[in-house]
Structure formats: structure tokens, C-alpha cells
Amino acid sequence: MSIWNYANPQLRDLVAYEPGKPIDDVARELGLDPSEIIKIASNENPLGPSPKAVEAMKVAVEQAHIYPDGGAYYLREAIAKKFGLERPNVILGNGSSEVIEFVGHAFLTPGDNIVVSRHTFSIYKLMAQLFGAETIEVPDPHFTHDLDGIAAAVNERTKIVFVNNPNNPTGTIVSQAQLDAFIDKIPERVVVVFDEAYMEFLDEPLDTVKYIQAGRTNVITLRTFSKIQGLAGLRIGYGLASKELTEVLQKTREPFNANLIAQVGALAGLLDEDHQKATRELTKEGRDYLQRCFASLGLKYVPSYSNFILVKVGNGKRLFEELQKRGVIIRAMDSYGLLEWVRVTVGTMEQNTRFIRELNHFVEPPRTQEVPKCH
């Protein structure tokens, strides 16, 4: 007998999410010095956290023996204010990935389905599988969400639709006009999740919160502190939704899911607009540089609106392995079915030029130049 026979059957085929490889793992496996390795694989902020967040967290550490405020009054209040909402419109997660799971907990039963774009964040499908639900994948011409196609794919068993904007791993966006047309086509019984983990990288962010303000009860907008805020290790993110939907989701939440240090660090980070601006500017500079380099190396890439770029390199897995041996961690895309592509996070200019120098060794046909000039 195996205990597997008694576990929920959908768990058998569940393939765990494959994150970017940690620096220490690579160092251990290859006998490299961790300080020589760069990780540009998980869309983290190369500037680190806001110094103000770090200061606030240092102080908060002294209070680590006390349970956090489960209602996270100050942080939810500050988030609500930023978006012109009220505290009951805000739910915190241990990363916004946890809020994705709340939605699954609240709405999915076996036999239901979710609708997503073909190449999008793989957590949605994993989460659906966890609850025994199917995933309907809608083709994405030019790696962009086909919102008409997504709306058309909704059927009577659809419970949730995910729109990741800007989209990971493709870096593409859909426009405000497309979003406005889309929302009108989705029935009120279907929850629409706008996952906006990278929205702060746009100069002019798109607005999905207005649907919530206009009284739609089936919309939730997700943001995270893991990306532009540089607090991925802290595990904190949030959802914005109608009070009714938030109330539903709150029922599925562990009382202390947002820890004390995370609440304090996130609050200080949220208020540090300068750090976010500096990150946005560094990202733009690095992204332009990388895209120019790809063009001069003759590599096809998807023009990105985010802090990562999808680039076609031939054998993605092989490049990933070769670069890893040289201390540069990027992300292979085989788990997304994109065997010829890799995804690279925009780093500091020093990291970007190192990546390009290494990449240059592996492009076909071999280059003569030592470092490509990316004019």
C-alpha cells in the first residue's frame, strides 16, 4: 500500500513550480564562489530593497517574538490610500502567488476550469490542478494575450480568468482600450484576476482598479512587493477587489500569513517612490541595451515592457547550462514549451554586459568580436 492511494488524485500529476536556480545551489553544484555568480533569472530587483525598507525591518526584528497584526492595519491602509480604495478592499498574501491560491480555494472545485493565455505565468495552471480544475489555454499570436479569444473561451464551467499584464514570460502588454472592451464581455459569475506583478515598470501604468471602483464584484487586481520593490525574499503581495470579493478571500487566509517583518518592510518600501523610480530607470536603460545587443547578434527577441526579455537562442536549455557553468544564471523556457527561447532579467549594467559577453561565445555562427558593440 502507498499513502498516495489516499491522497487527492490530482496531486499525482502535479509538477512542482520550477523557480530560478538559487545562487548557492549553483555554487555548490559547480564548485564556484557564490560572489562570482550572477542570477538574472527571477525578475528580481538588482538594486536590492529600498534602504528605507531595510532600516524599518531592522527595527522590527526586535519585535519578532510578538505575533504580527493579522489584519495588517497600517500596510493595508497605505495600499488602499495609494489606489483610492478602502482597507476592506485590500487582501495581503505571502507573495501575490498566495492570493492566486486564495482565489482557487474560494472558487474552484474538481471539473471547473480557468482560462489563461498560452504563454503566461505557470502558477495559474498549477494552482488550478491543485484544486482538480482544468486549464483552457488560448493561443497568443505574437506572444500577446488575445483578450477576445479569452473571453470567447469562457464556458459554463469557467470560474476564473487570468490576465497577466505585462505578461510573464513574454514581456508583452494589452492596452487600456483592450482591457475596457474585455471586461464588458466577462460574465459577473467569473472572477477576473489581473495579475500586475510588473505594472510599476510601465511609465504610464494601466488602470484595472477603476473596474473595482465602478462596482464590479468579480475583479481582483494583484500587485507584489517582489519585483520593483525588491522584496522577493520577504514574501509579500496583495490583491485589490470589491469588499465582497475580499471578504470571500479572507475566509481562505491563514490569520498571520503576512509576517511582521514583511508588513513593516513593505510599508516603508511602498512609500519610497525614489527607489521605485531609480529601479524603473535602471531597467529601461538595461532593457534598451540588451535589446540592442540581441539585434546586433541577430537574435530574435520579444520587445519587452517589463524587467525581463524573452530571446530566441536556438537550444535554450543548452545555453542555460553553458552560462550556468560560467556563473550566469538565466531561465530556460522548456517548462513553457519554448525550447528555443530563454528569459533573461534586466540586471545592473555590469551584469548585463557580463551576460552579453558570455552569450557572445554561444551564438551561431561564432562571433569574432570579443564583446559586441550594441549601438
Ligand SMILES: *Cc1c(COP(=O)(O)O)cnc(C)c1O
Ligand atoms: C513574480 C510574479 C508574481 C508575484 O510573485 P510573489 O513573489 O508571490 O509576489 C505574480 N505573478 C507573476 C506573473 C509574477 O511574475
